[in-house]
Amino acid sequence: MRSIAKPDLDIRRVLDELGSGLEVKNLRRLESELVEGEEEFTSNAIGGDFRLTAQKHPSIDPPDEDDVQWAWKNRFSSGVGRDMYDALKSGAGSRCPSCLHGRVHDLDHFLPKSKYPRLALVPLNLVPICSDCNGIKRAYVAKSAANEPIHPYFDDLGDEEWLVATVLEAPGAPLQFEVSPPAAWNATLGSRVAEQFKRLKLGALYADLASTLIGNLASGLDTRFAASGPAGAKRWLEEMLGTWKASNSEPYSIAALAAWSSSPFVWNGGWRVER
Template sequence: MQHIDPPPFDARDVYTTCIGNARPSSRERLESFTDAVADAASAYEVAAQGQALHTLTGLATAPTAPRDRKALEGVYTHRMVKDRTPGRRIYEALRGTTDEEGRRRDNRCPLCGEGLVTTLDHHLPKNKYPLLSVVPVNLIPACRDCNTGKLVTVPVKAGDQTLHPYFDDFSHHPWLRARLRRPRGNEQPSMKFFVSPHSDWSDTLTERLQTHLKVFDLDYRYSLLVSSHIASTNHDLTMAHTNDIAFWLERKAEGWRYRGNPNTMGYALFKALAADEWYVNGGWRSSSVETNLE
């Protein structure tokens, strides 16, 4: 969950670029939607800035003809994503996985903060909102898990909106939290991830944060990652003095801030371990280091 700068592309320019090599018979029909695409992009940006994308129900009905809707979806699929198409350069710039010289960037998925960006996610799905198929602010760089897991989720009320990396920034408060699940028998310690909002935040915002975790299945996905971190931590703690453990874990948590943002899986994990008296006071020894490291 990381805020990123909106793309510097104009929606009208992107659309006209993408349809630039269309055959004359198709181009005339696609060009007839240019103003509608530009207007839809403007309405989208206003709604996103006001955290009101759920109000764009009118855009979902346009155009009405199935043939036209399919053609607009195809502008993204066939004229932006495919290699050697007019919009491919824009696609790669929006995805942002390499710099201008082709070098790989450290591009973490802004939706989950863990996966690496490999694709673009339509924040409002293109099969529901075909006019937004190639609107830049509707295209979010994402990892494969976030893109496929979200599917065609559409918000119907304010609380249904997932966080929008271009327009939402709640990194000033650590709202992603975790709680240690103490092992039973031969179980390994695990984590439960949840939302802990700021006291001044509205119920709607809290619901949005919860929706984001649910839609992208982050509690489950993060829980699959923590076992190796806990195992490595248990090993490191064999060399730490008992009185220093909580402080060491707090410092470890601070190292997991990403670009100053505390809402990362690692920050929540190590803050939870530092706050758990059972773990700090020897619970980390409950499973053998050898077992944890396998």
């Protein structure tokens, strides 16, 4: 989970870029209501409770909602507005800001368009996401502020480490990951991160990635161990941890190296699949 820059795009510009046609003409008639929805969403996002955004608007009836959905499908995610779609996707770089691993493939409606049609075209409601995370999240809406998903445009987890790993003393030194909220976080943010970690099954994902990582490090560990014993393996892991921290590697890599570099089991050959 990481923050990304807010897009320099708003609903007014989106409407300007959607071309012509009966449905678009109707959307322009509803511009004030759509702008109001964008402003309400932004205000609630800053306040930390997206759920307070109203799902419906008295001036927008079901045919109007259909026009918004039509514009999303035929003008924004494809057609003349596709450049805006692609620009929003690229705002996260190549990696999904939700899981920190998958490649960005889609834009997710943070508040689902099926329940919040006013927000279907609002850029701040459109978040870059990978296929796996999108498939899990789907039309999820939180039941309380404590289980709101992390929004990468509005939520900044800071530079403190929030993910920790524990070495399981078994061949290959597998890891178990969990969220450890820093003291600077309030209780609600800690709960939200932990809920998203659980919802997206990040513990299992990071354990699999760690297994691949220790396999890639095995040859280097073997070399240091042969030359200097457990102290050599420990020192090399500590050096790698420092280097990866300095290069702002993803939290699961840092947590993995921190766990391995502090584990006597690992220094003594625990990285080997066969001991």
